[in-house]
Amino acid sequence: MTDLFDSSTSEAKVQNAPRPLADRLRPKTLSEVIGQQQVLGPEAPLGTMLASNSLGSLIFWGPPGVGKTTIARLLADETDLTFVQISAIFTGMPDLRKVFEAAKIRRQNGQGTLLFVDEIHRFNKAQQDGFLPHMEDGTILLVGATTENPSFELNAAVLSRSQVMVLTRLTLADLDLLLARAEGEIDRDLPLTQDARDALLEMADGDGRTLLNLVEQVSAWKVKEPLDAKGLGQRLMKRAAVYDKSGDSHYNLISALHKSVRGSDPDAALYWLARMLKGGEDPRYLARRITRMAIEDIGLADPDAQTHCLNAWQVYERLGSPEGELALAQAVTYLALAPKSNAAYAGYKMAMVAAQKTGSEPPPKHILNAPTALMEDQGYGAGYAYDHDAEDGFSGQNYFPETMERPEFYLPVERGFERELKKRQDYFAKLRSKRASG
Incomplete structure (x- = not known):
């Protein structure tokens, strides 16, 4: 009786098995390496x-x-x-x-x-x-x-x-050269039209091993006429794009999306959004990051940008995929074309630095409430000017700690709605200077 686990039998089967094309085409010197x-x-x-x-x-x-x-x-x-x-x-x-x-x-x-x-x-x-x-x-x-x-x-x-x-993914030119080598190894051309050959290279998605595996499949087909791209697509599935939702792909593509929005390129922004959705990214993560973009890069140049993002987020929660993803695409398009300003974001970061530096400096006493007699005796609230009673509704009082020189954190840009905010800021600055000198 034959031993089912006889090693000599299994070794003979391995020796008789044809070597995979990828192994047969393995370069023998560094000069033969493609790409x-x-x-x-x-x-x-x-x-x-x-x-x-x-x-x-x-x-x-x-x-x-x-x-x-x-x-x-x-x-x-x-x-x-x-x-x-x-x-x-x-x-x-x-x-x-x-x-x-x-x-x-x-x-x-x-x-x-x-x-x-x-x-x-x-x-x-x-x-x-x-x-x-x-x-x-x-x-x-x-x-x-x-x-x-x-x-x-x-x-x-x-x-x-x-x-x-x-090391980078192989280019289409690299893959084309590899395909030519593969056809030389099998000693025949693949039964494909030129557009089908191009489609085959795209299916490999920059992976030489995948291309050679595809070549082995196609070379085994018995067809009367060369297949076109449609016929190839019916017989082969496109290789899934490489996308690691917790690794480099995740961080690289969200960076590309964010910078495309910041760079006012709606086409690129939509492309990277589509790449992430195709890769299986959680649309809720994208909704959160898109809203962050509105806050960081559009800011008060277009206050409606945040509203658009929050509405898109809510629409996705109600509709789900795939219909809700269109709302995210609309929000991305809006953000890319919106006027840009990071003035509020930059001002907030400067204020955080100042807060760290000044530590526990108290507010000036005149803007503190005095609910007790002791606090009133200490000068709390003394000299406070109620702005609604002041001329122009503006008292020009100091609201920073008394030991702190007045800083400038918010520097609006001459874009979008911030043009109006800059006019208001300049107006109040002049009134403040007038009150101080008067």
Whole structure:
């Protein structure tokens, strides 16, 4: 009877299985790597390190499918180091200790180790500390790969001993070159029209591995005529956009939305709003941030902006998705086209600084109430001028602490409704000066 767990049988099946296209097309030298010239070019960081034989520990930061593992493997080849690969998802401290011990033995025999750690951000801070002595004494040359921002996810000590290399998503031109290589490897063109080829590149969304997986699917189809973009779309699903609702995508895209609104570009603002909604962002979070934009960047140049945002928020709460999202889009459009002023926001920040500086300085006594005889004896309320009884409804009295020189916090701009507020401010300033000199 055949043993169901016979290892020789399973190994034979693995050996007979065709190698995936992504593995067959893996570059054999750094010069074959598609894209990433910002780190690999002759004048780029990695290029100069290799030319000067000064390669040090590295952190590769970038999205999936852009060549992090491939480049690390080729670096080991270029520098005659033993390539060891682990994943932080499946590796614990006992496994790490074995890796370090093996690297020490190699070093004693005159052979260095390039340790490639995939998803390095998955290691906690204590685990990351475990790499430090082995990096410092040269036991390993660490190359970590992460899709998360190293500034937030990696130990400062690890970062200080490494150089961060930012790898970017592949461009359409990069993907087109990769597609041509893939067709050369399978020895035939894909059965696609030009518009379908373009659509296939867009489906990959900058991920080379995804493109090669798609090529394998399409190359297996038996079709009589080349498929157009519509026919391709019926057979393949577009790759979901990369969006981490608690990570870099979240913060980068809300920053892009905010700055597009501030820059009075409604088209860009709508685009980034759509990107976030498509990525699954909570519309309530967007409603809150949009209202914040109205307060921070439009302010009193258009007091209605806040109202529009709050109304849109309420509409979303009542209608839900997807109808309520249109209200958010309308609010974003309104904010982008509204006059801009951060005068109230800037004034508030200056007032907070002044409040911190002046500490517990009391208000001047003339604006304090005197509900008791003792307080009246102390001068509370003495000399207070009731503004409604004053000429022009304005007394011009001082309302700051008596030891504090009068500051200017609110500096309205000559835009939108703040033009009117500036006129009023100037009017009261002149009256105040007149009362003081009189």
